[in-house]
Every structure is written in structure tokens, then in C-alpha cells.
Amino acid sequence: MSDPNDENPVDARARRGRNLLLAAALVAFVILVFIVTIIKISHNISVHG
Secondary structure, X not given: XXXXXXXXXXXXXXXXXXXXXXXXXXXXXXXXHHHHHHHHHHHHHHHHO
16 A cells, blocks of 8 residues: 555545545445335335235
8 A cells, every 4th residue: 555645646636536436336325225125115015014
């Protein structure tokens, strides 16, 4: 790993961009799992309730 204190601004910006992209992908995955869970639960309630 490189030392963040020795990093030039271009590398720091690229790393920040990758981190933001990874965070956005993680949030999107969590939202997708939540939506699928709600749909499955509501389907089970309508079938068995």
C-alpha cells in the first residue's frame, strides 16, 4: 500500500472517486436487497394471509 501522506493530488482524487463509487454500489445493493425482501414478504402475506 502507498502512504497517503506521500500521494500526489491526482492519485488522491482517483482514490476518492473509487471510494465514492464503491460506497454508491454498496448503498445500491443494500437498497436492492431491501426492496426484494419487502416484495417477497408482501407476496407471502397476500398468499397466506
